[in-house]
Amino acid sequence: MYGMLFSIKSFVNRISPVDLKDGFSSFKTSKYKCNLYETPSGLKFIMNTDLNVGNIREILHRLYYTVYVEYVVKNPLCKLGQPIKSDLFKTKLDEFVRELPIFPLRAS
Amino acid sequence: MTIFSVFIVNRAGGLIYQYDHNIPRVEIEKTFSYPLELTLRLLDDRVVVSFGQRDGVKVGHTVLGINGINSSGRQLEDGREILEVIADEENYPIAVKFGRPKLTVNEKIMLASMFHSLFAIGSQLSPEPRSSGIEILETDGFKLYCHQTLTGIKFIVLADLRQGAIDILLRKLYEVYADFALKNPFYSIDMPIRCELFDQNLQAAMEQAERTGISNV
Numbered sequence: 001m002y003g004m005l006f007s008i009k010s011f012v013n014r015i016s017p018v019d020l021k022d023g024f025s026s027f028k029t030s031k032y033k034c035n036l037y038e039t040p041s042g043l044k045f046i047m048n049t050d051l052n053v054g055n056i057r058e059i060l061h062r063l064y065y066t067v068y069v070e071y072v073v074k075n076p077l078c079k080l081g082q083p084i085k086s087d088l089f090k091t092k093l094d095e096f097v098r099e100l101p102i103f104p105l106r107a108s
Numbered sequence: 109m110t111i112f113s114v115f116i117v118n119r120a121g122g123l124i125y126q127y128d129h130n131i132p133r134v135e136i137e138k139t140f141s142y143p144l145e146l147t148l149r150l151l152d153d154r155v156v157v158s159f160g161q162r163d164g165v166k167v168g169h170t171v172l173g174i175n176g177i178n179s180s181g182r183q184l185e186d187g188r189e190i191l192e193v194i195a196d197e198e199n200y201p202i203a204v205k206f207g208r209p210k211l212t213v214n215e216k217i218m219l220a221s222m223f224h225s226l227f228a229i230g231s232q233l234s235p236e237p238r239s240s241g242i243e244i245l246e247t248d249g250f251k252l253y254c255h256q257t258l259t260g261i262k263f264i265v266l267a268d269l270r271q272g273a274i275d276i277l278l279r280k281l282y283e284v285y286a287d288f289a290l291k292n293p294f295y296s297i298d299m300p301i302r303c304e305l306f307d308q309n310l311q312a313a314m315e316q317a318e319r320t321g322i323s324n325v
Binding site: 011032 | 219222223226235252
């Protein structure tokens, strides 16, 4: 996933006919849409969604500063750069995603 | 509402056709005094801004010319090395033209093959089974649309964000390809397309799509 996105970012920068401000933001196939939000510190937030979501850059940005910064960066036990093991982060992330307007309720 | 360019990639990933319809040329000419605030370096035989941004000149822009003389690679057309001219204080005040570099043919071939692979990986990364490859790639400056036909040929169109009806254009381009390239007895499949009628009809289809936003099928 990382390699793919790194290659796409580099590809987009070279092929772009205009100067890009934020760079690559998402790609769609016939079954899913892969959205990327990159923070200035190099952290990449990737969300795979359904095809009919719009621009979720704002949502990913909110995810970054309400969930990641609060529960990972401010956690003295979480080393930045290491895989995140914090259960609290996982719970909060789950809550955040469930409350998103784009998250549907599956009738099973 | 513009379409920037079209690429056609064959089954093996090689570029067989490329057409630049309307690429906005980003060029800025400014007069500088010593010392130059921008840091330049050599990249792929070009002089590129690696650090520093001033008045529209951004990181990634190349030196297109100095004092009216155009550059070719890392030298000016009169043979002087660009980095030496810029480092020499006696040449100041100096008028340097910066801009987005134009892609060479080799680079286009390389980028087309790169996209061919990215397209395939896109279908494999899918959380749902049996996904196609990348159909639309969005950035904040342009959108790239790709349509892969049943025979494996990819039609790639780069367009402005606001341009609509590109999927119709892609199908129309496939028709134009089938009519003027495939039915041409002198054209061998998977080879670069050099058919005049194909060029003309492709350009007409693109102009139609640009103008109306919906092309007449």
